Structure formats: structure tokens, C-alpha cells
Amino acid sequence: MKILIADDDGLSRRLLEKTLEREGYEVIAVDNGRLALQQLSLADGPRLALLDWMMPELSGTGVCLEVRKQHDRPYVHIVLLTSRGSKQDVVAGLEAGADDYLTKPWDPAELTARLRVGQRILQLEDRLVEARETMRFKATHDNLTALFNRGVILDLLARELSRTRREKGCTVVMLGDLDHFKKVNDGYGHVVGDEVLQEIARRLLASVRSYDFVGRYGGEEFLIVLNNCDSSHAIARAEEVRNGIANHQVQTMRGLLPVTMSLGVFASRDWDLRLVEEILVETDLALYKAKADGRNCVRLAEPPVLCSIPLEQIP
């Protein structure tokens, strides 16, 4: 594990370096507070630090205060190591953000024992962060396909539409539904059905750009949001998605299965709709048309043509 030593006293620095190398640490040693802060601000910087209190350019407590402002970095366990040992100093050091405090001259056994405590705390923090990230992923992604779940994909759609309006761009929405998927479940069982859904999810992700969004909208329905996509390209993009599924059978435990998808497509620039619900209704109608036209095809939601004939001329 990496550890930072910051001490302007070369003798203490070398002694610490040797003691900690013997304990198996990868030691980075600097002689002032500014360099210490630089090291602790690096993305892969050390997460254990032994800081002298009084140092040139920036004190140990100054480093603590700056490090604690960096909320986007993993936690750094800081031990202040100094010859200042009054209770007031201890309180000031801890208030500045230090986790522990050792007075010079230190006892090597106590020093290494306290650093092991720091390591245990960091390991605990890592486990907590990992658990939080797992929970966050579970709360935002579909359990089977690992795509965004319905709530999240609809939120992302709303956000994209609002950005598109601001920037006078175009968002393309695709609602895809696997054709005759019930037959897969009924004929081969739900485990095979799940295999198909997982493979389709992979293909959908592979067929869009890294900044587009794909979510599982319902059982075998998928919602795709293409950011900044020109409406003239909407159909071509949807065809790519459809071909990506239809052109290669899906490998399952029961062998290769042919799977196709029908898609309803909506390009926001062609419409004056603001509500996500209204957009979904139109996209769904286009999907319904694709189903009615024989499935395995793409249909674009067409805005109604407004009547330009004056009322008095209408017979």
C-alpha cells in the first residue's frame, strides 16, 4: 500500500521511510506541505499519510484542511506526526481533519500499529463504498439485462428532451418490441427467454453510441434515446438496430433462435410536444403500426398535417 511521508526534517523522513519500507509500504517522501497536497490530490495518490505539523509552504494541518475539501477523492487516513503534544494541539490537529496523532520521537511498534488501524478503516470505507455503488446500480438498472430500468430511462428521456429544446436540437426516441416473444417463453421456457433478453440488451448497447441511452421499458420492450440525432437519420439508425437483431440468430441453451424486433421511432424536431407521456403515446402508436405492417420493421411517428384551407371554402 502507498503511504505518504511529509517532513522537512531529513533525518525523521529517512527514519520513517526505512521503518515503513520494512513494513511493506510503498513510501513516497516529500519535504513540504505543498508537495504533500499535490501527492494526495493525484487520482492514484496515497490513501495513508504521515504529516509533520510544522512544514515549509503549507503546515500539516493546512494539508489536512485542503484534503478534506476534496469530496470527489477516496478518503485519506491522515496521521499527524509532530513534537507538539499539548492537548490543545491534539484538538487543533483533529479538528483540522487528521484521523490520528503521534508525538515525536515515536516508537516504531506504536507507529506501525496505528497505521494498521488506518488501513483497517480504509478497507472498511472501501467495502462501504462498494456496497453503496452496488445498491445504486441495483436501484437504477434492470436486474436481468443490466440496462437502465424504466424509471431511469424515462428520467433520462425527460432530461434529454429539455436539453434538446434549449439547444434547438433533436432527440430521437425508439420503442422496440421483440416480435412473438411469448412464443419463445412458451416454447422454450423462461430461462431461454431470459437468455434472449440478455443478448438483445447487449446488441442494443452495441448498436448505439456511448452517450446514447438504452433502457428496459417493459417485459420485452426497450426504449432507446439517441442524443443530438438528426431526424433525417432516425429511420436509418432504427434500421441498424433492427438489423443488428434480425441478422444474427440468438445462441441459447436450446440452440440458435431467430429473433426480430419492431420499432416505433419519434424525432422530437418534427413535433411540438413537450410531455414525455405524449411522446411515448406517439412512439407507441408508431410501434403499433410496425406490428400491424407485418413486424420486423421500423415506422416513424408522423405529425398530423394541419388543414390550410379556409373554413369557408370547406364544403
Next chain:
Amino acid sequence: MTQQGDRFLQKAVNLGEVLIRVENDHELLSELIGIFKKDFPPLLQLLQEAVAREDMENVEARSHTLKGMLSGLSVTKAAATASRLEQMGRERKTSGLADVLTILENEVADLLPELGAYAEESKP
């Protein structure tokens, strides 16, 4: 090292403590003494200059660093004197400052050659 030097070192330095700190690594001890011999004189000079100018902020900072170095090698008595100077610097107390500096200078006067000799003997 002379018998006299040996007695001086035993009096000035807590050798037992410093050997524990270096985990009986005589090579490391020799290296630390080398660092001390190089770093200590210029730092002491900076302290002397700060005392002469009654620059109490620097008196505090320099004596703090010297105290750290001295206690690192368990030169306990001199470390305590450096600590007194640090305290005076912190409290901006100029009265008696030069006297305490003289005490420190006397305590460390024979230290460097004796430590040097000890380092030579300690080499594996």
C-alpha cells in the same frame, strides 16, 4: 572513539532508545548520523541568526526543526533545550533567549565529532 568521547555520547544520547528506533540497524543509524552531520550545522546557524535578529517566528520554526532532529537521534538533553527555545519563540519571549541558545550550543558542541566517530564504529 575515545573513552572520554564514549562517556560524552552515553551522557548526551540515549543510545538504547535510538537503537530501538532504528530496529538495531547500525547501517541505518550510520546513515542518519550522516544526515544529521550535514543538516544540523546550517540549521543551527539559521537559529543563531534568528536569535540575533530577535525574529521570534523563525526562532520558533528553526528550534522546532532542530528539536525534531535531536529527538530523532535521542539527543535528549539538547532536544529539551531546543524545545525551550521553541516555546520562547512561540510566546515571543526575548528575555534570556541568547542564554538558552548558548546552553544549546554548548550541549551540541562536541556532539558532531563524537557522533561521527560512533557512526564509523557502527558501520558493519
